[in-house]
Amino acid sequence: MRVARTVVVETPPLPRKFFRVFVELEGMYRNMVEQLVLHAVREGIASFTRLKALKYRELRNLYPQLPSHYAYTACQDASTRAKSFLKLRKKGLVEREYPEVNSVSIWLDDHLWKANDLTSIKVATHKGWIPLEVIPHKQYWKYVNKSWKLASEARIKLDRKSRKLLVYLTFVKEVEEHRPRGFVSVDVNENNVTALIDGTAYLFETDMKDIILGYYYRRKRVQEKYDKVHGIKSRVKRKIFRKLREREKKQDTRWKIANIVVREASKRGYAIVMEKLGRRPGEKMVFRIRDSQLRHRIFQAAFRGMQEAIEEKAREYGVSVVYVNPRNTSRLCPIHGSKIVYGNESRIGKCERGGEMWHRDVVAVWNLLLIALRGDGSIAPSLAGLFVDGSPVPLGSTAAHDPTRVPRALWARRKSLDETMNSYKMIRMNI
Numbered sequence: 001m002r003v004a005r006t007v008v009v010e011t012p013p014l015p016r017k018f019f020r021v022f023v024e025l026e027g028m029y030r031n032m033v034e035q036l037v038l039h040a041v042r043e044g045i046a047s048f049t050r051l052k053a054l055k056y057r058e059l060r061n062l063y064p065q066l067p068s069h070y071a072y073t074a075c076q077d078a079s080t081r082a083k084s085f086l087k088l089r090k091k092g093l094v095e096r097e098y099p100e101v102n103s104v105s106i107w108l109d110d111h112l113w114k115a116n117d118l119t120s121i122k123v124a125t126h127k128g129w130i131p132l133e134v135i136p137h138k139q140y141w142k143y144v145n146k147s148w149k150l151a152s153e154a155r156i157k158l159d160r161k162s163r164k165l166l167v168y169l170t171f172v173k174e175v176e177e178h179r180p181r182g183f184v185s186v187d188v189n190e191n192n193v194t195a196l197i198d199g200t201a202y203l204f205e206t207d208m209k210d211i212i213l214g215y216y217y218r219r220k221r222v223q224e225k226y227d228k229v230h231g232i233k234s235r236v237k238r239k240i241f242r243k244l245r246e247r248e249k250k251q252d253t254r255w256k257i258a259n260i261v262v263r264e265a266s267k268r269g270y271a272i273v274m275e276k277l278g279r280r281p282g283e284k285m286v287f288r289i290r291d292s293q294l295r296h297r298i299f300q301a302a303f304r305g306m307q308e309a310i311e312e313k314a315r316e317y318g319v320s321v322v323y324v325n326p327r328n329t330s331r332l333c334p335i336h337g338s339k340i341v342y343g344n345e346s347r348i349g350k351c352e353r354g355g356e357m358w359h360r361d362v363v364a365v366w367n368l369l370l371i372a373l374r375g376d377g378s379i380a381p382s383l384a385g386l387f388v389d390g391s392p393v394p395l396g397s398t399a400a401h402d403p404t405r406v407p408r409a410l411w412a413r414r415k416s417l418d419e420t421m422n423s424y425k426m427i428r429m430n431i
């Protein structure tokens with residue numbers, strides 16, 4: 001299995017003479033992409049090979065000074081944009097007849113760029129080959145030192161304010177997926193992610209509700225202030241929204257939790273079990289909800305986004321991911337199979353048959369594990385060897401009933417579960 005990761009590195013500020021060359025190159029590349037996108041959308045072409053066959057010769061005649069492979073990569077870029085636009089238009093999600101080419105990064109193949117060494121590259125332009133130094137950072141060295149290889153494709157983007165280039169390098173690695181010896185079941189919720197690891201349920205608090213509502217009220221204040229003065233589509237308002245960085249904060253949360261969960265599964269040789277939510281789970285969840293704020297929270301929580309981050313990280317470590325039917329996973333007792341009755345807005349419920357108390361998120365991860373053990377066919381232990389504590393003591397200190405809560409302030413600073421829990425124990429001892 002081939003895994004790819006993209007790393008962005010900067011160049012030092014370029015001399016004006018060299019930077020002017022890249023400004024000219026970007027202008028010609030942008031014109032090619034704009035022409036190709038318009039033609040592709042007008043003719044309904046989503047295939048790169050077809051677009052190249054139709055327009056390659058015309059582009060070479062228009063820009064004979066450019067290396068020939070820029071026509072090739074421009075076709076790749078344009079076909080990707082056209083395919084996305086045509087797909088959205090088919091669903092009725094676009095307002096314009098043709099897409100706009102706003103942001104441009106120049107696509108390069110192995111004929112248009114070369115790596116000289118670990119800290120420098122050279123790029124082919126209409127003025128010949130230009131050498132560029134790149135400033136490596138920690139993430140870059142991580143991939144270099146862990147047997148990742150540079151792919152043949154790359155991209156460059158101009159930073160006009162500082163006269164720098166942003167170089168998008170792709171690292172690839174072949175990963176062999178191992179056969180699981182057990183499972184780590186993961187349940188994704190609005191305000192936490194719960195993982196069952198070797199019989200212990202760890203509840204990672206994400207505080208996603210507070211993050212979403214915080215940005216919701218900030219956006220609302222900005223809209224009230226600027227909509228009446230500058231209009232709904234004002235540039236000032238969009239600029240302020242970009243500075244809020246809500247998406248970056250959510251992504252940081254997802255990747256850090258994914259990193260911890262996948263590392264623990266990889267260390268044990270386990271697979272990861274998650275609920276099969278479907279393509280748009282948010283729409284199903286809010287179908288009968290009328291509270292606009294709650295609907296907004298559910299959509300913005302992006303449960304599938306958390307699952308996709310775990311799945312993407314799992315590919316890097318060769319950890320397999322199993323999706324199972326989520327029906328009744330938080331409603332049925334894992335021991336007796338009977339209904340669990342929850343109080344109003346409570347996450348603690350009682351088994352109707354056995355009388356034991358269960359935390360809703362703990363029930364979910366145990367049931368996900370049991371479903372996987374029944375139907376996966378792996379070499380994981382069978383149900384006969386599985387011990388689930390059925391103590392009827394309400395919220396007793398058992399792995400089945402009471403999750404181990406991990407505050408955001410702890411897991412966000414650590415890279416492994418062991419470091420996080422050791423810090424947690426030290427804090428509890430000091431208290």
